[in-house]
Amino acid sequence: MNQTPNKGKRGWVIPIGGAEKKLRDRVILKRFCELSGQESAKILVIPTASELEDTGPRYVDIFESMGASSKYIPVNEREDCFNQEIQDSLSNATGIFITGGNQLRLSTILGGTPVAKLIRSLNASGVHVAGTSAGAAIMSEHMIAGGQSGPTPHENGAVMAPGLGLTNKVIIDQHFRQRGRIGRLMAALSYNPFVSGLGIDEDTAAFISPDGVLEVVGSGAITVVDPADLSHSSMSDARHRDAITLIGMKLHVLAKGAKFDINERIAYPPER
Amino acid sequence: MNQTPNKGKRGWVIPIGGAEKKLRDRVILKRFCELSGQESAKILVIPTASELEDTGPRYVDIFESMGASSKYIPVNEREDCFNQEIQDSLSNATGIFITGGNQLRLSTILGGTPVAKLIRSLNASGVHVAGTSAGAAIMSEHMIAGGQSGPTPHENGAVMAPGLGLTNKVIIDQHFRQRGRIGRLMAALSYNPFVSGLGIDEDTAAFISPDGVLEVVGSGAITVVDPADLSHSSMSDARHRDAITLIGMKLHVLAKGAKFDINERIAYPPER
Numbered sequence: 001m002n003q004t005p006n007k008g009k010r011g012w013v014i015p016i017g018g019a020e021k022k023l024r025d026r027v028i029l030k031r032f033c034e035l036s037g038q039e040s041a042k043i044l045v046i047p048t049a050s051e052l053e054d055t056g057p058r059y060v061d062i063f064e065s066m067g068a069s070s071k072y073i074p075v076n077e078r079e080d081c082f083n084q085e086i087q088d089s090l091s092n093a094t095g096i097f098i099t100g101g102n103q104l105r106l107s108t109i110l111g112g113t114p115v116a117k118l119i120r121s122l123n124a125s126g127v128h129v130a131g132t133s134a135g136a137a138i139m140s141e142h143m144i145a146g147g148q149s150g151p152t153p154h155e156n157g158a159v160m161a162p163g164l165g166l167t168n169k170v171i172i173d174q175h176f177r178q179r180g181r182i183g184r185l186m187a188a189l190s191y192n193p194f195v196s197g198l199g200i201d202e203d204t205a206a207f208i209s210p211d212g213v214l215e216v217v218g219s220g221a222i223t224v225v226d227p228a229d230l231s232h233s234s235m236s237d238a239r240h241r242d243a244i245t246l247i248g249m250k251l252h253v254l255a256k257g258a259k260f261d262i263n264e265r266i267a268y269p270p271e272r
Numbered sequence: 273m274n275q276t277p278n279k280g281k282r283g284w285v286i287p288i289g290g291a292e293k294k295l296r297d298r299v300i301l302k303r304f305c306e307l308s309g310q311e312s313a314k315i316l317v318i319p320t321a322s323e324l325e326d327t328g329p330r331y332v333d334i335f336e337s338m339g340a341s342s343k344y345i346p347v348n349e350r351e352d353c354f355n356q357e358i359q360d361s362l363s364n365a366t367g368i369f370i371t372g373g374n375q376l377r378l379s380t381i382l383g384g385t386p387v388a389k390l391i392r393s394l395n396a397s398g399v400h401v402a403g404t405s406a407g408a409a410i411m412s413e414h415m416i417a418g419g420q421s422g423p424t425p426h427e428n429g430a431v432m433a434p435g436l437g438l439t440n441k442v443i444i445d446q447h448f449r450q451r452g453r454i455g456r457l458m459a460a461l462s463y464n465p466f467v468s469g470l471g472i473d474e475d476t477a478a479f480i481s482p483d484g485v486l487e488v489v490g491s492g493a494i495t496v497v498d499p500a501d502l503s504h505s506s507m508s509d510a511r512h513r514d515a516i517t518l519i520g521m522k523l524h525v526l527a528k529g530a531k532f533d534i535n536e537r538i539a540y541p542p543e544r
Binding site for chain 1 (some may be wrong): 449522
């Protein structure tokens with residue numbers, strides 16, 4: 001296996017809310033590239049979520065324009081995930097980037113294959129993994145696959161599926177402000193309030209360090225819903241499509257530079 | 273002044289999130305009518321927010337179909353608010369209903385006139401006041417006149433104006449789920465976090481008792497954002513349209529039967 005940029009530590013986990021800037025002010029992609037080793041970075045792009053042919057080549061061009069070496073792996077069916085060449089490409093990477101598209105393509109194509117296992121073990125041994133939009137949703141143990149928009153949670157308001165499992169401390173939602181998703185995020189949390197919810201705006205990323213401290217990067221905000229102190233939930237009693245009662249959650253809205261410790265569940269303002 | 277149904281106590285304050293049911297399952301309008309005295313209720317409708325001519329007559333028909341007597345006052349300009357006959361009609365009511373439309377019509381036409389003062393003093397002496405949509409927004413001391421939709425608060429995300437001042441414990445937003453307004457509600461709260469925010473869904477009402485205990489009635493939910501424990505806000509530093517950081521708010525989502533004490537800021541689940 002390749003020398004990772006993060007010897008002895010886990011790699012970073014970097015969910016991005018979609019529509020990150022790709023030409024100017026591309027602070028998110030730049031920081032991911034720097035973390036992965038900048039000039040010596042080897043960034044592997046997984047365009048599986050997208051059905052557009054140019055998604056892979058487009059990100060390769062972006063990372064190469066930043067001085068990294070980059071390639072994409074054409075994984076479009078489950079059998080591609082058993083291909084040894086593709087697994088070797090992955091094992092060589094210092095950073096892995098999962099593009100947007102449909103998160104159910106990611107979970108149905110990668111789920112349970114050697115590629116999914118490899119992404120987990122590489123991240124555990126120091127390789128950074130970033131994902132945007134669907135690529136962000138898939139990162140956590142429990143993933144939001146779909147649901148209803150709007151600020152109020154409803155019974156059946158979120159459809160869940162298993163994700164890649166790079167963290168089990170958070171559930172991630174994306175395009176957050178742009179698609180009005182706080183209701184479905186709260187619905188997802190209410191099923192089992194052991195995790196915090198991260199609602200990530202477009203052009204915004206959560207850079208989650210190996211120690212579990214998330215820093216906000218980009219032009220939007222991350223809305224953190226922490227249900228640890230939830231004192232009442234009507235989710236188990238609710239009938240189909242009922243509005244549900246949830247009492248006692250914590251809510252933080254975090255813009256650029258603010259931090260959140262996903263283990264201790266403490267938010268910190270940006271340093272001055 | 274008329275015998276009020278609530279001798280010696282303030283009247284109820286009843287903001288409704290808009291689009292309350294008017295034919296079947298009209299639990300909100302029915303309960304308002306009951307509170308106001310049912311068969312002996314005299315309900316005065318203020319259709320000023322609306323520019324549709326049939327808004328007043330329509331609500332009069334609804335309340336009369338419930339057994340109350342009802343009429344509407346045609347207040348379309350500031351000078352109407354100085355008309356003694358209109359003031360007499362108001363003074364005779366056991367319940368006042370403010371329709372939807374544009375809340376800036378309400379504030380610009382009623383603001384500072386004898387009609388506005390009379391609504392306050394009648395409510396203080398026991399007359400119930402309900403308002404839907406724009407009629408709900410106008411009720412509190414500080415009113416949201418406009419702003420940006422979406423779950424993330426932005427600098428300049430809410431436009432504020434003075435309201436009728438029937439309560440200064442809450443700021444009210446309406447059509448909450450349907451129009452994705454939690455971001456603008458949080459922006460409004462961040463300007464001065466001394467109040468709680470009530471985000472009221474359509475066909476949902478907050479029945480606020482004279483003691484300041486709110487009960488949720490209707491098919492949607494009320495989202496309560498309580499910024500009392502806010503430990504950090506970047507609102508004062510934010511530049512134009514920046515995403516803002518707000519750390520440490522409380523969040524409750526309350527469906528039918530749940531309660532919230534607007535003075536003590538405590539939420540209660542529905543009684544079984």
